[in-house]
Amino acid sequence: MPATPYVTAAEFAAHPTYLALDNLRQDTSDPDAQSAELTNILLMASSWADSECNQPLGAHVATRTQRARCDRDGNLQLFANRFPVLSVAAVSYGSGPGDQADVLDLTGAWTLEQRLVLVPIGGARTPSGPGLYVRWTFVAGRVATLVDDDADQGATALTVTDPTGIQPGEAYRLWEPGLEETVTVADDYEPPTASSAPQPTEIPLAAPTLHAHGAGFSFTGMTSDLRLAVVSYAASLLMRPDSAAEDEYPDNNASSTRSKDSRPTGLGLVKEARRILMSETVVF
Structure with a gap:
């Protein structure tokens, strides 16, 4: 299982799935606890994607x-x-x-x-x-790490939790909701020795960032489609029945989000996620 999910909880919440994410745990209303449970689900979805491709997708x-x-x-x-x-x-x-x-x-x-x-x-x-x-x-694999420290607008370097796979001159995407941008690593960056126990590393940039960025968001070389596959599978795990009569968990609030969808069980989302992963692995 990857150390961190390929899509963070905040990034998933910003995606238009229209799913309720504030009742994933019934024993608490603490938003941090709900976010932690969503992170667990995204870890499972990321691990599933790895299994489908028979290798870790992250670097x-x-x-x-x-x-x-x-x-x-x-x-x-x-x-x-x-x-x-x-x-x-x-x-x-x-x-x-x-x-x-x-x-x-x-x-x-x-x-x-x-x-x-x-x-x-x-x-x-x-x-x-x-x-x-x-x-x-x-x-x-593909670079899949997180920004480790807050950075001001116009930052000329970003610290990441894991530098594995990051190469000089290559472009990567920052997926902080509302502040997304692409950054390019400076040509004079010297990658550290590859390690199974990587340490946070400062990555110099070829040009300053357009926005300020907070810690904990994705710095990634994952394609948008690969991220969508993880989002789709995680959404399938979170889908609820369309009516109380169909609800196996009567204490949960039933969702009508998929009431007009022919895929109420989420199997269509799983099929789409598999299609994306198959097409991406052919490209690899």
Whole structure:
């Protein structure tokens, strides 16, 4: 399960689902408790999206061992089982599992079609047979983090909770409701070493922000469609019957939001979420 949902509770609440979100817990009227429960549901929806795609959609560190061959130019050809590949952190290779040499310079690594990676290894040639034994670590997925500190309008840097996958020169979206904008990372940003325990990191920007921003909102490379898939599945979990007679939970207030919808159970939303995820994974 991702550490944070791909869509925050406040961002979901701003989406026009027309669902009542103030009675998710019946034992309290505390708005913070209701928001916390909505966050739990969005975490489940994000985890569901990961499961549908058979990999974490958010940027993450992955390590793979495989057999690989070199092309005619001496590039080691590596195929990632997670995608899209955002960067390569480490590569070692050799004629056997116990005979490994590290690739010391990865600046020439090149990614094709978001999952085939070419790594120059100094003109080495593949021995006869299935190829070299390779162990490599890379970052895959799409950036999905949160702004960690408040920032004034015109900020030239933003601190995020997890810098995994963020690349210099790339554009990312801030999804704070009413203050949405796209920011571009400065070309001189140097990503920290990829880690399974990332730390908050300041990200320099190529241009100042148009708005002031609060902590806790998405800084993301997720496409709008991927976010919509999470929203749709979460909405399906929150849908209520259209009448008291259909309500399995008589203490809840019945909602008529879907009374004219042929999808009162929310299964149509699940189908749409799956369609989006399938189309996005084909693009990856």
